[in-house]
Structures are given as structure tokens and as C-alpha cells.
Amino acid sequence: MVLIWILASTFLVSVISLVGIITLLIKANLMPKILFCLIGFSAGALIGSAFLHILPECLETNSSSSVFNFLILGIITFFIMERFLFWRHCHKEGGCKTHTFTYLNLVGDGFHNFIDGMVIAASFLVSFKLGAITTFAIILHEIPQELGDFAVLIYGGFSKKKALLFNFASAVMAVIGAIIGYFLSDLSKNFSNFILPFTAGGFIYIASSDLIPELHKENSLKRSTAAFTAFLLGIVFMALAKGFLPE
Numbered sequence: 001m002v003l004i005w006i007l008a009s010t011f012l013v014s015v016i017s018l019v020g021i022i023t024l025l026i027k028a029n030l031m032p033k034i035l036f037c038l039i040g041f042s043a044g045a046l047i048g049s050a051f052l053h054i055l056p057e058c059l060e061t062n063s064s065s066s067v068f069n070f071l072i073l074g075i076i077t078f079f080i081m082e083r084f085l086f087w088r089h090c091h092k093e094g095g096c097k098t099h100t101f102t103y104l105n106l107v108g109d110g111f112h113n114f115i116d117g118m119v120i121a122a123s124f125l126v127s128f129k130l131g132a133i134t135t136f137a138i139i140l141h142e143i144p145q146e147l148g149d150f151a152v153l154i155y156g157g158f159s160k161k162k163a164l165l166f167n168f169a170s171a172v173m174a175v176i177g178a179i180i181g182y183f184l185s186d187l188s189k190n191f192s193n194f195i196l197p198f199t200a201g202g203f204i205y206i207a208s209s210d211l212i213p214e215l216h217k218e219n220s221l222k223r224s225t226a227a228f229t230a231f232l233l234g235i236v237f238m239a240l241a242k243g244f245l246p247e
Helices: 002-024 031-061 064-086 100-126 128-155 160-171 173-187 191-216 221-244
Strands: none
Touching (some): 002 100, 002 160, 031 064, 031 128, 031 221, 064 191, 100 128, 100 191, 128 160, 128 221, 173 191, 191 221
16 A cells, blocks of 8 residues: 555656646746745745654654764755756757757756655655655645746757656656665665655755745745745645644
């Protein structure tokens, strides 16, 4: 039953990659407003998931030194992933018909999704509640990320159909990561002890260095207040989830 929950959750995360299609249905002037508040809610949910769910769970069964060492390793790893897998650009003279950074973006995103799958597997193996919370946090982060990835692929020269197909193929790496993570947990009892605090570090890094800085770029007091409110709601939602989800 646990494996079914893991596979269903990672498949749902993979399907989120098709969210780019809604950019074709929503008015162009409305999308930035929706996305801005969604980024705020996502940042709050990631912070809430890390500090209210994942880390307390880890500290119940592990020493604080090992938990925080793996957390720091997660922050370092996600920094490296973002720096070297996402921030590359085409350097060919005269430009590129399909920019090379689109493929690097897909590789980086695929690796990220692979880790997400392993994280979801490890979380469900601890408890249903932690698995559901982690999946929800990942989905919230994936929506604005996948919208951005879709835009990157279109800008890089992909057709809309090809962009959706390649984005989905990259997202399916989450399912592969989940399967490997599930069987790794049987081989090593220490797998969850490593991957969960590592994930908390990744969530904290994404929220603090990627999402929150985006919110600070807004000069409008009205939109900034709306985004901050969404940020707080993300944290509150994760806090409330502790009491409503079954173990």
C-alpha cells in the first residue's frame, strides 16, 4: 500500500509539469498576479514543511548534529544544482536555433525531479502524514517552477507541444527516483535518516534564495502585502496540517 501511495504521489507531481498549458488559457495580464501570490504561498509552505514537519520528525530519532549536518549538505547541494545546472546560456556566435540552455535546464530539472521522487518515497516510508505533507509542498513549488520551465523552453526555440512533452519527460524522473528510493530504503535503514534532513535543507534553500527574493522585487505595496499574506497562509496551512492528517 505504501508503494501505491508513493507511485500515485510522484505521478501526480509529474503531471504538474503540464501546467504550462494554462498559460494559453488565462489572460496574459492576470497570470503574473496569480503566479506572484502562488510563489508567496509556496515559499511559506516549504518553510513550514521543513521546520514544522520534516525536522521535528528527524530529531525524534536522530542526533541533532547529524540532522543539521545533512541539512547543511542539502543547502550546499541545491546551491550547486542551481548555480551549475540552471544558470547556463547559449554562447554560440549568431545565437542558437534551439538554445543549449534549454537542454541544460531539462537535465537540471530532471535531476531535481529525481531527488523529489526519492524524497517522497522516504517520507511515506516514515508515515502517511509526512508523505502527504512533503508531496503537497513539492507540488506547490513545482507549479511556479514548471510554468517558468515552460517559458524557458518556448524562449529557447521549442514549439508548445514539444515543450510540454519534454517537460513531462523530465518530470517522470520523479517516478524513477521514487522507485529507487523505495528499494534503497530496504537496503539501508539510514536512507531516510539522510534524505529527510537533506530535503529540509533543500526546501529552506529554495524558499529563502529563490522564492522570497522574487517577492522582494515587487515595488507595489498592494501586491507585496498580498504575497506576504500568501506566504503566511502557506506556513499556517502546514501548521494546521499537523492536526488533520492521519499518521
